[in-house]
Amino acid sequence: MARNFWSMVNQVISRADVLIEVLDARVVDESRNLEVERKIDSKGKRLIIVINKCDLAEKEFLDRKKKELGADCIFVSTKEHFGLTMLKKKLLECARGAEITVGMLGYPNTGKSSVINALKGMKAAPTSSVSGYTRSIRLVRVHRNLMLIDTPGVFPYGEKDETLHAMMSAKNPSQIKDPDVVAMKIIEMMASINPSGFEKYYGQSPAGDPYEVLERLALDKKKLRTGGTPDVDLIARMIITDWQKGKIILRKD
Ligand SMILES: Nc1nc2c(ncn2[C@@H]2O[C@H](COP(=O)(O)OP(=O)(O)OP(=O)(O)O)[C@@H](O)[C@H]2O)c(=O)[nH]1
Ligand SMILES: [Mg+2]
Incomplete structure (x- = not known):
């Protein structure tokens, strides 16, 4: 590449x-x-x-x-x-x-x-x-x-980390190995810039520990693994997809 x-x-x-x-x-x-x-x-x-x-x-x-x-x-x-x-x-x-x-x-x-x-x-x-x-x-x-x-938006892999590639929307959510890490970064950015926009979109505040926000969201949306634990990866990929599609806006309302 x-x-x-x-x-x-x-x-x-x-x-x-x-x-x-x-x-x-x-x-x-x-x-x-x-x-x-x-x-x-x-x-x-x-x-x-x-x-x-x-x-x-x-x-x-x-x-x-x-x-x-x-x-x-x-x-x-x-x-x-x-x-x-x-x-x-x-x-x-x-x-x-x-x-x-x-x-x-x-x-x-x-x-x-x-x-x-x-x-x-x-x-x-x-x-x-x-x-x-x-x-x-x-x-x-x-x-x-x-x-x-x-031109095709090709880029040298390894030059930047996965989180950055995901944040730039350069890497598709399904290919991200640690979606929770990326989603937590998005949640933190939204919490500091547009918490009400996040809450309006997902019905949950982005404040507090971002991993717990992911868990709360997964429970709220009934995205559960067998055994009933929250499917954090699934909800994380959903947030990354929304970010990449520009559905959650990093701007004060
Ligand atoms: N919100 C928002 N979305 C945009 C804007 N410009 C492009 N997009 C969206 O960003 C996505 C990528 O746009 P493309 O023009 O295909 O991007 P590209 O750089 O040519 O992508 P590659 O060909 O994959 O390298 C599409 O879903 C566009 O609708 C913009 O100004 N605002
Ligand atoms: Mg293009």
């Missing part, structure tokens, strides 16, 4: 005039790939960071990130059609009246294909809530002067 990853990344970087790295607004730092960013820089290509899924993240957190990341960073939500005119304008400024090729990079499920579709104004690149959906490099023209390269 690592070799395929670098061969794809190198191919896209050398073919593109400008690169876009698509990040998930809920886990901005975690979804960056600094090695890829360094590679883009070493080839003398321009990098624009697009923070997608802003509809799911806390505004104050995003304001902080905006300050940290500076000018070549654009906040968008393809779901709420937010920030896309600004992104297109920035790309057209890069193009300066000629045609440019823009390569989309980023972990699986961050919304690379969705950003392309939103820029084009129609569904040209297939998308899915299941990570790893785009399987090969694909060119999509979104404007007379803008040719975008959609």
Whole structure:
């Protein structure tokens, strides 16, 4: 996987005039790939960071990130059609009246294909809530002067841990070995940022020991193992699925 990853990344970087790295607004730092960013820089290509899924993240957190990341960073939500005119304008400024090729990079499920579709104004690149959906490099023209390269969100395994892959929605819930660990992290984040949103969605408060929250939820939803003990793994996978599908929102109501 690592070799395929670098061969794809190198191919896209050398073919593109400008690169876009698509990040998930809920886990901005975690979804960056600094090695890829360094590679883009070493080839003398321009990098624009697009923070997608802003509809799911806390505004104050995003304001902080905006300050940290500076000018070549654009906040968008393809779901709420937010920030896309600004992104297109920035790309057209890069193009300066000629045609440019823009390569989309980023972990699986961050919304690379969705950003392309939103820029084009129609569904040209297939998308899915299941990570790893785009399987090969694909060119999509979104404007007379803008040719975008959609790429599969491949990434080197082992480079980051399973929890981060799950939080970035890069790993499917069914493939996660320790779903309770991931779900506990989601519960902790929700408890600190949007406890009432969690409670409204699941009918249980996320406060307190996150493992006990999982147990309470499993009992409440009658997800039990034989013998009557709460099926924590099942409920954990359900929470991860909801997180990855953007059903629980990491933002104050
Ligand atoms: N809430 C929310 N969901 C989004 C947004 N953009 C994309 N999604 C959802 O995120 C999921 C992944 O979107 P894709 O565009 O397929 O992501 P991708 O990066 O192309 O994924 P791969 O091809 O698997 O690498 C889909 O379920 C989209 O509907 C957004 O701005 N907000
Ligand atoms: Mg895709």
